[in-house]
Amino acid sequence: MGLYSTVMDEITFHTGLSPTAFFTIATLMLFVYRTVSSMFVSPQDYNKPPVVSARFGSRFEVDEPVKEPVQVGEITEPELRLYNGSDPSKPLLLSVKGQIYDVSSARNFYGPGGSYAMFAGKECSRALALLSFKPDDFNGNLEGLDESELAILEDWEYKFIEKYPKVGQLVQEQRTQQIEHSQEDISNPNEHQE
Ligand code: HEM
Known part of the structure; x- marks a missing residue:
């Protein structure tokens, strides 16, 4: 219990925010980070062959790579x-x-x-x-x-x-x-x- 209140006090001391506000903002930032990074391709994936759906032919359905x-x-x-x-x-x-x-x-x-x-x-x-x-x-x-x-x-x-x-x-x-x-x-x- 002592450790818990020490951590909460440290958060308030270093950020000036209540623990609830701190964790709410941290969760929102994580959510925004995950959403934005899912819009980009990693450098490793960028060089892989493109993928299309064999079933629906949509560029959004990832099924199998285009054959040579x-x-x-x-x-x-x-x-x-x-x-x-x-x-x-x-x-x-x-x-x-x-x-x-x-x-x-x-x-x-x-x-x-x-x-x-x-x-x-x-x-x-x-x-x-x-x-x-x-x-x-x-x-x-x-x-x-x-x-x-x-x-x-x-x-x-x-x-x-x-x-x-x-x-x-x-x-x-x-x-x-x-x-x-x-x-x-x-x-x-x-x-x-x-
Ligand atoms: C109302 C008229 C038309 C509209 C609005 C239209 C629109 C489009 C659009 C938006 C694309 C995708 C372009 C791309 O992402 O590269 C496309 C591709 C294509 N259009 Fe049309 N098009 C029309 C008429 C025609 C006609 C009359 C033909 C031939 C008979 C035609 C043949 C093609 C072909 C072959 C492609 C695919 C080209 C490829 O492989 O990149 N289109 N069209």
Whole structure:
């Protein structure tokens, strides 16, 4: 009891405050400190890879780190469609002017439920040039676009080059089939000779 009253007397002596006022102010300061410091990232955490939610695609839901981009090489439009976010284990990819970008770091835009989810898994050049969300405009056909529309597309292209890793190129379906056929010919040279 003696120690308790000595501590209380010391608090009053050194701070000029009653013990109740001292502890109330100390609690408030601790609360303010905790609130403000939670708004900042520690230097150790700053260098860690960014995290996004696999479930909700929100930048505020901390679930699992964004995976390193994987090169997909030359793929066709039907193959690109597999990367539209419906399979959460696959990266989110889209194509601009035939170049494929990994946009997984912006799952909040392009993931399921995102405002730009319709871009994922598609060749988006025509839609971007025309600033259109029409499903028919999600292709690489640049026919009939005027200079200003092509300039808009170029601006988008620069944005994607700057922001996202390039992971492959889009090729015509026909070309892949031709390659498959020519590979069949190489492995089975006698198959087509009757
Ligand atoms: C009412 C019109 C629109 C508004 C207010 C709007 C607003 C926005 C905003 C606020 C962002 C986020 C920017 C950022 O944080 O970097 C964004 C991103 C984006 N917008 Fe729009 N937008 C509009 C129309 C369009 C149209 C017509 C297109 C193309 C067809 C488009 C394509 C995009 C794309 C692709 C992104 C994501 C870019 C990225 O990956 O960083 N937007 N938009």
